[in-house]
Amino acid sequence: MKKYTSREVKWLKAVSLICGVVLLTGMILAFAGIDHNGLPIGLILMGGLLGVIFFTCFLAEKSRILTMDAERVIFPRGAQINGKIAFQKTVVRLCDIRSVESRFYKGDKIISGDCFFYTLRLKDGTSVTVTLYAYGKEAEKEIWETLKRSIA
Numbered sequence: 001m002k003k004y005t006s007r008e009v010k011w012l013k014a015v016s017l018i019c020g021v022v023l024l025t026g027m028i029l030a031f032a033g034i035d036h037n038g039l040p041i042g043l044i045l046m047g048g049l050l051g052v053i054f055f056t057c058f059l060a061e062k063s064r065i066l067t068m069d070a071e072r073v074i075f076p077r078g079a080q081i082n083g084k085i086a087f088q089k090t091v092v093r094l095c096d097i098r099s100v101e102s103r104f105y106k107g108d109k110i111i112s113g114d115c116f117f118y119t120l121r122l123k124d125g126t127s128v129t130v131t132l133y134a135y136g137k138e139a140e141k142e143i144w145e146t147l148k149r150s151i152a
Contacts, residue, residue: 001067001068001069002067002068002069003065003066003067003068004065004066004067004068004135004139004143005061005062005064005065005135006061006062006064006134006135007134007135007136008061008134009058009061009062012054012057012058012061013058015050015054016051016054016055016058019046019047019048019050019051019054019055020047020051021047022043022046022047022050022051023043023044023047023048023051024047025043025047026039026040026041026042026043026044026045026046026047027040027044029043030044063076064076064077064078064134066132066135066143068143068146070094071093071094071095072091072092072093072094073091073092073094073143073146073147074089074090074091074092075089075090075091075092075128075130076089077089078130079128079129079130080128080129080130081126081127081128082126082127083127083129090128090130092120092122092128094147094150095150096122096123096124097120097121097122097123097147097150097151098121098122098123098151099120099121099151100118100119100120100121100144100147100148100151101118101119101121102116102117102118102119102144103116103117103119104116105117113133115131115133116131116132116133116140116144117129117130117131118130118131118132118144118147120147132144
């Protein structure tokens with residue numbers, strides 16, 4: 001069984017830890033009673049508020065794990081099933097895949113970048129469309145190769 005996590009997880013984890021250190025530093029300075037009252041309050045506010053935001057983003061990204069084994073692939077929430085977004089994990093058995101195709105979409109370079117949308121057509125007529133760019137180019141290629149091999 002192979003698990004793929006988003007590339008952003010490690011950066012969000014690092015920023016969350018930095019915010020935690022800033023918050024802890026502010027609390028230590030506040031309890032130490034230094035003369036600059038604004039510094040501990042500023043550190044506590046900055047570390048606390050940004051820490052909550054970044055830690056929440058970290059947990060959300062960490063929950064978007066793509067799991068693949070010899071029999072099935074489990075896509076995280078956000079896959080499109082027959083054009084409708086699924087808000088839960090989508091399980092696709094590799095033996096049920098009839099065909100796979102990829103389409104390139106050019107991003108606007110401001111909000112979104114260039115990416116591929118992968119559509120899996122199942123034997124029961126269902127189509128599942130996913131994007132894999134969040135996992136990195138190497139992982140995207142590896143997942144795509146595995147999906148293509150499953151129908152051969």
